[in-house]
Every structure is written in structure tokens, then in C-alpha cells.
Amino acid sequence: MGFKKTIDRWQNSRTKCLWQMTLSQRRNPYAVLKMQEIMEQELALSNKELLRVRQAALHQLFEKEYQQYQQELRQMGKAFYVERM
Template sequence: MKREAEIHDYQKKLERWQRIISFNKAMTEMQISAPLKMNKNQTRAIKGEVKLASRALLLVRQAALKELFEIEHKQYLEELSVMGKTFYKERI
């Protein structure tokens, strides 16, 4: 009887240790995978920010180029005006 009780106690201790080991293993796996997921989310966010920044830069460059063309067009018209010439504009 005493021997069976000792065996039963050891089985309980063994089961408790197995639960602790499996819990620690799961926690370790979560700690390893969490930064990877966080890095993926950060990478995705950074890619989105870069895409938006690229689009904003493109719009700024287009606006600056449009303004430059308008200024050059006005200068060209003034130079033609000084020479007594003009562009033909069809008016409707």
C-alpha cells in the first residue's frame, strides 16, 4: 500500500512537471514568434508609409514642374511679344 501511494505521488509530480515543461515550451515559442510577427507588421506599415511618401513626392514634383512650365511659357510669350510675334490661338 505504501509503495502504491509513493508511485501515485511520483506520477502526480511527473504529470505536474510535464505540464510545466509544456507550458514553458509554449511560452518560449510565443516569445520567439511574437517579434517576428511584430517585425512583419512594422515592415508592412513602413512599406505603406514609403508608398504614401512616394506618391506625395510625385505630386509635389508634378506641381513644381507645372509651375515651371507656366513660368517659362509666360517668358516665351513675353519674348515673342517683344519681337512682335505671338502664338496662334483659336478662339471659339
């Protein structure tokens, strides 16, 4: 759910930036350069955030599968060896 919201927000801000960029091109070329720079920074940040969200989702998936595997082994009367310190 969080992944979809992040994607939607990114698409909305991209659409707004493109719309503003077309308006600004007629007014001030320096504003266009500034807008492009801001857009590149936001895109880089959103890519980093998207990577974090995907990594967290993958971590949760691995943890869930690990728990399920442990439960299946317990049902068969087996278990993982865990060294405690």
C-alpha cells in the same frame, strides 16, 4: 520648399521606424512584420506624394517658361496664334 519638407518628413519617419524596429525585434517578431508592412505602405504613399510634388513643380516651371516665351515674342512684335471657341 514643400518638396524639401516632404523629404525631411520621410527621412524622419524612416529613422523612427528603423529605431522602433530594432527595439521590437527583441520583443515580438510579429510586431516586426506589422511594422515592416506599415513602413512599406508609408513608403509607397510618400513616393506617390513625392511624384505629385515633382509633377506640380515641373508644371509650374513649364508655365513660367511659357509666359516668359510669350513675353519675349510680344517684345519682338510677334505672338502665338490662339484659337478661341
